[in-house]
Amino acid sequence: xxxxxxxxxxxxxxxxxxxxxxxxxxxxxxxxxxxxxxxxxxxxxxxxxxxxxxxxxxxxxxxxxxxxxxxxxxxxxxxxxxxxxxxxxxxxxxxxxxxxxxxxxxxxxxxxxxxxxxxxxxxxxxxxxxxxxxxxxxxxxxxxxxxxxxxxxxxxxxxxxxxxxxxxxxxxxxxxxxxxxxxxxxxxxxxxxxxxxxxxxxxxxxxxxxxxxxxxxxxxxxxxxxxxxxxxxxxxxxxxxxxxxxxxxxxxxxxxxxxxxxxxxxxxxxxxxxxxxxxxxxxxxxxxxxxxxxxxxxxxxxxxxxxxxxxxxxxxxxxxxxxxxxxxxxxxxxxxxxxxxxxxxxxxxx
Amino acid sequence: xxxxxxxxxxxxxxxxxxxxxxxxxxxxxxxxxxxxxxxxxxxxxxxxxxxxxxxxxxxxxxxxxxxxxxxxxxxxxxxxxxxxxxxxxxxxxxxxxxxxxxxxxxxxxxxxxxxxxxxxxxxxxxxxxxxxxxxxxxxxxxxxxxxxxxxxxxxxxxxxxxxxxxxxxxxxxxxxxxxxxxxxxxxxxxxxxxxxxxxxxxxxxxxxxxxx
Ligand SMILES: [Zn+2]
Numbered sequence: 001x002x003x004x005x006x007x008x009x010x011x012x013x014x015x016x017x018x019x020x021x022x023x024x025x026x027x028x029x030x031x032x033x034x035x036x037x038x039x040x041x042x043x044x045x046x047x048x049x050x051x052x053x054x055x056x057x058x059x060x061x062x063x064x065x066x067x068x069x070x071x072x073x074x075x076x077x078x079x080x081x082x083x084x085x086x087x088x089x090x091x092x093x094x095x096x097x098x099x100x101x102x103x104x105x106x107x108x109x110x111x112x113x114x115x116x117x118x119x120x121x122x123x124x125x126x127x128x129x130x131x132x133x134x135x136x137x138x139x140x141x142x143x144x145x146x147x148x149x150x151x152x153x154x155x156x157x158x159x160x161x162x163x164x165x166x167x168x169x170x171x172x173x174x175x176x177x178x179x180x181x182x183x184x185x186x187x188x189x190x191x192x193x194x195x196x197x198x199x200x201x202x203x204x205x206x207x208x209x210x211x212x213x214x215x216x217x218x219x220x221x222x223x224x225x226x227x228x229x230x231x232x233x234x235x236x237x238x239x240x241x242x243x244x245x246x247x248x249x250x251x252x253x254x255x256x257x258x259x260x261x262x263x264x265x266x267x268x269x270x271x272x273x274x275x276x277x278x279x280x281x282x283x284x285x286x287x288x289x290x291x292x293x294x295x296x297x298x299x300x301x302x303x304x305x306x307x308x309x310x311x312x313x314x315x316x317x318x319x320x321x322x323x324x325x326x327x328x329x330x331x332x333x334x335x336x337x338x339x340x341x342x343x344x345x346x347x348x349x350x
Numbered sequence: 351x352x353x354x355x356x357x358x359x360x361x362x363x364x365x366x367x368x369x370x371x372x373x374x375x376x377x378x379x380x381x382x383x384x385x386x387x388x389x390x391x392x393x394x395x396x397x398x399x400x401x402x403x404x405x406x407x408x409x410x411x412x413x414x415x416x417x418x419x420x421x422x423x424x425x426x427x428x429x430x431x432x433x434x435x436x437x438x439x440x441x442x443x444x445x446x447x448x449x450x451x452x453x454x455x456x457x458x459x460x461x462x463x464x465x466x467x468x469x470x471x472x473x474x475x476x477x478x479x480x481x482x483x484x485x486x487x488x489x490x491x492x493x494x495x496x497x498x499x500x501x502x503x504x505x506x507x508x509x510x511x512x513x514x515x516x517x518x519x520x521x522x523x524x525x526x527x528x529x530x531x532x533x534x535x536x537x538x539x540x541x542x543x544x545x546x547x548x549x550x551x552x553x554x555x556x557x558x559x560x561x562x
Pocket of ligand 1: 116120141143280281312313
């Protein structure tokens with residue numbers, strides 16, 4: 001079936017270790033090519049910025065070509081180019097931004113330098129159609145943990161809360177290391193947790209006490225939880241008892257998901273919003289999805305979560321936001337567009 | 351029409367060469383803004399020459415050695431432009447371009463060296479004969495280990511006068527010279543692969559720190 005509705009947009013994402021190139025037509029996903037350097041980082045237990053930047057340079061043109069091939073389009077047919085301008089790793093962002101400029105220049109087409117977080121929101125329209133606006137977006141990954149109020153994904157993104165220390169995905173990585181599970185930790189903790197008990201150990205829920213809620217109602221903190229898990233595991237090791245990996249994983253995961261979903265639902269209720277949208281790598285967590293739906297349903301709130309492949313960083317999400325910017329007639333970026341590693345979430349287009 | 355650019359030093363330099371002469375050239379020196387400057391400069395030289403992107407038939411790019419972030423801006427721009435315009439891209443060692451400029455300007459007569467800033471108190475270094483043919487290098491070295499009274503071209507010489515008292519010639523490479531070097535095949539033409547000369551700084555992680 002040939003899709004002819006809406007602008008044909010190519011999106012580039014290089015904010016961390018994935019080189020993503022996506023192609024969409026309107027709300028239809030045509031290609032989502034991703035080259036990941038995750039294996040090169042695995043033995044370091046985290047992403048090494050220079051290794052990621054080098055990998056982006058090598059992967060860029062082949063990934064663009066692969067995306068065009070999958071989409072069955074020629075580059076010259078593209079109506080606009082979108083690229084993650086920030087936030088993210090400065091050196092990594094710069095490779096994507098420079099490539100996008102070269103594409104825009106070479107094609108004579110408009111360029112949109114966009115916010116990575118807004119792209120995580122926009123991607124859902126590729127799977128579930130037009131975005132519910134307003135919605136509360138909860139974005140959770142190794143790099144971000146934020147609650148946003150989205151009234152218009154192209155102009156109106158307002159932060160409600162964010163992590164005050166570690167990102168949720170970072171906590172998963174650190175706990176995975178404590179338990180001897182591989183990097184990235186998210187999927188491995190999720191798998192280990194399936195055979196464990198989520199109530200075996202009562203790990204702390206950060207920023208949920210009465211006093212904390214006064215100042216940090218919609219903020220997160222995962223650093224204390226991570227330390228509590230480390231203490232618990234060390235005590236076990238000291239006493240010579242085996243560490244029940246599955247129970248620790250399940251109880252830790254429950255603590256994270258409990259706080260995330262509680263605050264997301266609270267935010268929606270507080271702002272009178274009927275839809276919650278979850279994105280970012282941690283959105284792929286099986287427990288988070290189940291718990292979010294359960295708690296939201298109890299308040300008559302709908303939850304939308306894109307499929308796992310669209311939750312992690314990818315080019316399709318950037319293309320999706322680009323397509324929306326074109327459709328809503330937003331002004332493109334200039335060719336001197338910078339890569340901004342700390343781009344505020346309120347800036348959707350640079 | 352050949353479009354040439356180099357981002358391996360603090361200079362972002364762009365030129366258009368029509369086979370006989372340089373028809374437009376722009377250079378800005380700002381070590382922190384390669385990513386912002388390059389694309390507008392390319393657009394500006396095309397405008398200035400009254401040309402459009404479809405007029406380009408080949409690209410030339412400096413492949414370093416140079417500080418990684420800036421270097422990659424030039425290389426990913428060259429590779430992507432070459433791919434979308436379906437034209438060839440030729441890489442040239444950035445130090446070779448400085449060497450050619452020094453020979454053409456007559457600032458050197460006999461054998462000489464080229465040194466650019468590698469940061470961390472080191473230089474990118476190569477040695478040339480009187481015609482500007484590379485004899486040795488490029489490598490990344492501490493100035494003291496290659497100190498010489500002989501002529502040294504490039505910003506690296508100016509930064510370390512104790513090691514290199516006889517600084518000569520241009521500080522930064524020029525895309526106009528790069529274009530001529532490629533057109534005349536005066537230097538080895540390379541694939542557009544970065545000459546990093548250094549491995550990324552990475553340390554194997556320690557065991558998780560104990561918290562109790
Ligand atoms: Zn992300």
